[in-house]
Amino acid sequence: MFPSLKLSDIIVKWRDVLVKSQEIDDFCQNRYAKPIKIFIGLDAEHPPADQDCPYILIRLGKKMEGADKKVYRYVIPVEWGIRNNTKIEDSNLVELPGLYDSDELGQLILTVLSNAGGNCPISKVDYCKETVESFPQFVGRMEVKFYFNPALGGTLVY
Numbered sequence: 101m102f103p104s105l106k107l108s109d110i111i112v113k114w115r116d117v118l119v120k121s122q123e124i125d126d127f128c129q130n131r132y133a134k135p136i137k138i139f140i141g142l143d144a145e146h147p148p149a150d151q152d153c154p155y156i157l158i159r160l161g162k163k164m165e166g167a168d169k170k171v172y173r174y175v176i177p178v179e180w181g182i183r184n185n186t187k188i189e190d191s192n193l194v195e196l197p198g199l200y201d202s203d204e205l206g207q208l209i210l211t212v213l214s215n216a217g218g219n220c221p222i223s224k225v226d227y228c229k230e231t232v233e234s235f236p237q238f239v240g241r242m243e244v245k246f247y248f249n250p251a252l253g254g255t256l257v258y
Contacts, residue, residue, distance in 0.1 A: 102167045105248070105256040110176060111158055113258060115140055117216045118156060124208050128154045131201060132182070150237055153183035156209060161243075165250075172256070174246040178213070180205050185236035202238035203228075213244060220258050223247040 118124065118138055128136045132154055139148060139157040148155045161176035182205055184198030206228065214222050224245040248256060 102165065102169075103250045103256045104165055105163070105172070105174065105258055107161055107163055107174065107176060110174065110246075110258050111140060111160070113216055114158060114176075114213055117212055118209070121208075121212045124205070124212060127205060127208055131184075148181055150183050153181050153237060154205060156180045170249065172248045172250055174248075176244050177241065178209060178244060179239060179241045180209055181237055181239040183237050187235075196235060196238075198236060198238040202240045206240040206242065210242065210244075217246070217258060220246060220248070 115138060118136070124136050128134060134154075137148075137152050137155040139152075139155060142157060142159060148157060157179040159177045159179075161174065163172070163174045165172040180202070182198060182201045184196070184201050186197045188195040188197065210222075210225060210227070222244055224247075226243040226245075228240050228242060246258075250256060
């Protein structure tokens, strides 16, 4: 049997560091006067709604590992949403500050997750591959990727 790492082990660790993140809590309390709501998995019949904002949603993702693989790859999608109905209009400029809030929260999430792995750093991030803007809700997405070089007879630990 080859060494293997459960995606759920990574997700549980991320869940715990996100719940405990003072930076994310400060951001959410200062901007929205409420804590972040974290979803692990998506209930398709009841996806996060306006009243759940600000939120983080972590999905299971995928992994590529096996005896014939020199590099193991793990991909976990993360989504977040904020609700900001502010619209600034001045002459020929219309600006929705929720866009900036969404990006700031996404960057905070990425920073917290990048510190969660200890000696297993994030290898690559596809950030906001598709940003959904449904004013007044702003949703961002990223795929967080890890690449490991497994050692013969070793154990993978995240």
